[in-house]
Amino acid sequence: MSETSRYARQLTLPEFGVHGQARLARARVVIVGVGGLGAPIATYLAGAGVGHLTLVDDDVVALHNLHRQPLYTEADVGRAKVECAATALRARNGTITIVPRAARVTASNADAIVTGHDLVLDGTDTLPTRYALTDACVRAGVPLVYGSVSRLEGQMSVFGLGNGPCYRCLFPEMPDAALAPSCAEQGVLGVVPGVIALLQATEALKVLSGLGTPLAGRLLHADLSRGVFHEFMIAARTDCACRAPAAVAARAAWTAAMTPSSTPHMAIPQLTASDVHYALRGEHPPRLIDVREPWEYETAHIEGAELMPMGGIPLAVQPGGALAELPRDTALIIQCHHGGRSNQVAHFLAGQGFTNVSNFDGGIDAWSIEIDPSVPRY
Ligand SMILES: [Zn+2]
The missing domain is CATH 3.40.50.720 (NAD(P)-binding Rossmann-like Domain)
Structure with missing residues (x-):
């Protein structure tokens, strides 16, 4: 399930x-x-x-x-x-x-x-x-x-x-x-x-x-x-x-x-499609975390993106979760369809102590338009 x-x-x-x-x-x-x-x-x-x-x-x-x-x-x-x-x-x-x-x-x-x-x-x-x-x-x-x-x-x-x-x-x-x-x-x-x-x-x-x-x-x-x-x-x-x-x-x-100790209103870097494209081709590329649903990932995804749907993120940072053991300075770019869900997740992760997390503003839709038209739009 x-x-x-x-x-x-x-x-x-x-x-x-x-x-x-x-x-x-x-x-x-x-x-x-x-x-x-x-x-x-x-x-x-x-x-x-x-x-x-x-x-x-x-x-x-x-x-x-x-x-x-x-x-x-x-x-x-x-x-x-x-x-x-x-x-x-x-x-x-x-x-x-x-x-x-x-x-x-x-x-x-x-x-x-x-x-x-x-x-x-x-x-x-x-x-x-x-x-x-x-x-x-x-x-x-x-x-x-x-x-x-x-x-x-x-x-x-x-x-x-x-x-x-x-x-x-x-x-x-x-x-x-x-x-x-x-x-x-x-x-x-x-x-x-x-x-x-x-x-x-x-x-x-x-x-x-x-x-x-x-x-x-x-x-x-x-x-x-x-x-x-x-x-x-x-x-x-x-x-x-x-x-x-x-x-x-x-x-x-x-x-x-x-009352949450960390406010969710900290500044999160907002990356364009070309920013993300450039970063992923670098010598030490960040991890690209796709927080959409599995059906969306099957419809279209960026090569190398790791699927981690939004609903599972709070559990993923708990002990034993996929993100729990990750060094807090790991470079992460969070991506969704247009950039809304991913922005929330980026803020959440920053609140959990992740210090190098960015949001892909525009998401996979911007990627399809600006970088790779072979990625289907939906
Ligand atoms: Zn009373």
């Missing part, structure tokens, strides 16, 4: 690219509750290439779960959710690590569950679990992507990100359980948790990859009976536990750890 083309559709997003993919590959995420919210969240995070997913749930699959939890099948009924989910997710993406934990999050184990993760996704519908999780996240400085649903409504937010508020800033004390009926008591249309779950998964991918503006300090409320979304600003409460110095320090440490 070709690993390199798996993420092609998101790699070509300029604001995501190989940097975003590499950040996802390093990320460690815990999803608490693998039900109506957690099952779709897990499906999309696994598909996107989040490198480590811990799944926590003590429930077994029931027939009435199937209308909103598409990870499970009729054959799974009666089996532990985390085991069924892990099997289904590994079948979708065998390159990531899935750790199932058949447990219920309580105040006594929440710290141990959150520790070692970069992000927590709340897929639970029980309040004691949510409050235990919130408090553990505040202590660890780890953001919590919150979601909840009821009937035809849902809401979500990202709590504890940077200086943003936490869940207790919004709801300081746990309400009486009798005042907070669950989905089982109120009913829910299956698509409603699906909508909220995908918003949560979107926020998770944004926070982990550095894409866009996270939904922190804001609560998004969805009234799906009317098809209306409303946004409410949430302020941090100065007397909340999340404002304590230890909690502020923990969040600062998280931010420092998750």
Whole structure:
């Protein structure tokens, strides 16, 4: 199975690219509750290439779960959710690590569950679990992507990100359980948790990859009976536990750890087709790395170019990868079809410490036009 083309559709997003993919590959995420919210969240995070997913749930699959939890099948009924989910997710993406934990999050184990993760996704519908999780996240400085649903409504937010508020800033004390009926008591249309779950998964991918503006300090409320979304600003409460110095320090440490140390905006030499032609004929020619897909390489390639599709580059620099042992001053020219993908890869490699990397601006198309017309254009 070709690993390199798996993420092609998101790699070509300029604001995501190989940097975003590499950040996802390093990320460690815990999803608490693998039900109506957690099952779709897990499906999309696994598909996107989040490198480590811990799944926590003590429930077994029931027939009435199937209308909103598409990870499970009729054959799974009666089996532990985390085991069924892990099997289904590994079948979708065998390159990531899935750790199932058949447990219920309580105040006594929440710290141990959150520790070692970069992000927590709340897929639970029980309040004691949510409050235990919130408090553990505040202590660890780890953001919590919150979601909840009821009937035809849902809401979500990202709590504890940077200086943003936490869940207790919004709801300081746990309400009486009798005042907070669950989905089982109120009913829910299956698509409603699906909508909220995908918003949560979107926020998770944004926070982990550095894409866009996270939904922190804001609560998004969805009234799906009317098809209306409303946004409410949430302020941090100065007397909340999340404002304590230890909690502020923990969040600062998280931010420092998750912010890439090397900026991707360093200057990369941009070579024309004739520059590349000249360099390749020199006494010590650079290595020409073609980061297109295999079908493109088969359609047309420059003699001597080494095929290394873009999707595999983040893995190639990891220990054991094709580029891992390469001296960091090796002369590399990165090439694709027109120069866009290769420019991203060149920046990524420079960020990984490669000091002599150039981009072939114009790519193989410019080569066909300016240097060698026998190379087919496509
Ligand atoms: Zn707070």
